[in-house]
Amino acid sequence: MANDWTTGLPEAAQAYLENRRLDEVECIVADLPGIARGKAVPATKFARQDYFHLPDSIFYQTITGDWGEAAGAEGFIERDMILTPDMSTATAAPWTGDWTLQVIHDAYDRDRKPIHFAPRNVLKRVVQQYEKLGLKPVVAPEMEFFLIARNLDPRQEIEPMVGRSGRPAAARQAYSMTAVDEFGPVIDDIYDFAEAQGFEIDGITQEGGAGQLEINLRHGNPVKLADEVFYFKRLIREAALRHDCFATFMAKPIAAEPGSAMHIHHSIIDMETGKNAFSGPQGGETDMFYQFIGGLQEYMPAAIGVMAPYVNSYRRYVKDNAAPINLEWGRDNRTTGIRVPLSKPEARRVENRIAGMDCNPYLGIAVSLACGLLGIRNELRAKPQFRGDAYEGEPDFPDGLGAALDLFDEATELHDVLHPEFARVYSIVKRTEYAEFLQVISPWEREHLLMNV
Template identity: 45%
Template sequence: MEKLIAFLKEKKITEVECVISDMTGIARGKIAPVDKFIAEQGMRLPESVLLQTVTGDYVNDDTYYELLNEADVDFLCVPDENAVFELPWCVEATAQVIHDVYDRMGNPIELSPRNVLKKVLKLYEEKGWEPVVAPEMEFYLVARNGDPDLPLNPPLGRSGLPEAGRQSFSIDAANEYDPLFEDMYEWCEAQGLFIDTLIHEDGPAQMEINFSHGNALSLADQVFVFKRTLREAALKHNVCATFMAKPVTNEPGSAMHIHQSVVDKKTGKNIFTKEDGTKSANFLGYIAGLQQFIPEFLPLMAPSVNSFRRFLPGTSAPVNLEWGEENRTCGLRIPESSPQNRRIENRIPGADANCYLAIAASLLAGYIGMVEGLKPTNPALGRANESRTADTNCLPLTLEEALTAMDESDAARKYLGDAFTTGFVAVKQAELENFRRVVSAWEREFLLLTV
């Protein structure tokens, strides 16, 4: 705690937000005066926090009492002094501290998304490997809208006009929101978030932010903090930022593309490349692992009903697990690079995924492929968007199908644990049941007076 306490005193912090990530990626925790935080060096939260749904409800009673103590006991939240972020938008000097969670015996809580990622990273550490990741986050800016039954619209830019048509890679269209993005960059720099390029994507007021490559846990923390930072910057400018996978009908969805490679910790060399610069067996095994296990881990990358709207036929998202060089129609793209920078871009995860779980799932699938020596399909040439020719390339196209595949996955239960797999699936099934109870605008529009 010495490093953390020194930071708090140097920055003259008066309040500390003690947070953990729940299954959805919502920051849950407590706000404490800095003196109390230093004295207690952590916090306690009820176990049930990790089985809350996106609506704040809980899983069914059978699963709840199977996974949790009947007394609803607290777990211990221990601050990670390497995950401390000053919050520049707060009036009071405030820091956000991400915590790890443990039971009363000091064992990591299996239901914690951050612990899941740390468990996967330990597998790599035992092999002497270190994953390197670089997420790309897509999102929409939308006008404020207090009625969830009304469709979302792009906000007015500096010109006083909303975007018309699609403005992919347009500098002028991105500049419409310069004041917002200037705050975003300034706040990210103040927090040590290593964001890089800003790109205008295909949809109206749809943008993408690229992160610099680095340590997987650090990058997951940064994405977790970035989402909140961007939302705060948007609210300051009277608009909203959304990471929904498919917020606007008939417009492109938003993804969290994850670039990934693996280095040997002793040599610092990329294990995807052989000494002569050609592709290694590990590289091919990693791709094969993604092809085989993404269908079983898909809810960790596409966690809601809305996530699967992004995968509908005819959309820009890749509905396949083909791989190919510089081929954006493949779910697994191999960007052009030097041999030592060889990497794989997983284009399947949505921007709505919990960053800890999406990165963990992708790294785990690749790890299994390498250690089991799996072989990928031949690389795709040309358009691969409609490819569903092989079992290894078939993605579940509904949340129900995906949850069943994960629930029955031996790999998920072996590597992620029975408690986490059961708990995560139960949370998403509870959300699905909640969704089914809602009558949609489509049903009112087309069925009200016709059936």
């Protein structure tokens, strides 16, 4: 890499480094849970390297730090991968004590072929399949999360953070500006960090839970937006830590409060015309619009294990509690799992309300796009629009992680889109996590079974 490599950095990164000496570069890649793995290297060393190595075992690691036996026929030899920087992702790490950049890397094998179970590569593969059809997918994620009091003992229940008023954050205050003001110092740092990193926030609102916020991002390229969500999770955590609280992206951190989702808005651009493929010449809804929805309805039950990847994820799907319970679709209807927001024809889009904020953003977006792609390829037709309260309908989802993984393992069409090797590794790692969970005895079991059975 040339010594003048900083001149080609994104504008925000160049502005961050203006008249400053870059000290360090964090070379990172997202693992299956979405944790940033990698190495921090001096800037002078980064300038001299075109790639670095990490063992492929980082993609076999569970959320607890254990490993799934997913290495394949050669055994657990921890073969080195070649990780190459995508310099378009270079961005500041403004919370550090020195001048540091983060750069997301792509994972390849020794023959420079993509590692099929690397999450960013999975999403790139899905996007490429759209492009082969002359289509460009566009997404806009919404991120929900809780600001909570510091929790240092896992045995203690999670509590909302204390706001500027000195009182714990209040629940049931959706869209309240006063509630947002309670978190003002944290939100100020979130805005400052985002500006330093070159990210555009479309808006921040108070959600229905105590201390629950939502950040909306501008629509764009799926890989770029997944990169931003990946970066944002770290950014938000760092902003919270500056103010003696935690940020959590658990799907259901507090039993009596709503869960946190990553709603994904989808539209598709016809690459030949540059127009929204969901809208016809007269502004009506196209066959592709209904096919995309049909694909979500048909394949999403098997994809839930990716969009709801932990045992806690399934606690979010509670009737009448701000999360869908089925895959009905409706126009401007927030009780349905698939919502078509109010919009002009050129901005027509489909909102997938199923994914939890605990999912890996690359994989959550990839599997949602994959379901829609299969609907287009197979010319599926959406069920009739649901009118009324969709909570009155029947549930469509598996009721836990084990059942969800069973459905995922059977979904060979979905595997072909994502890549069969990803499906194999993902299933093994998630089943290892699930087995770990089943070894833990919960407080509920001790309270109700210890003396009564």
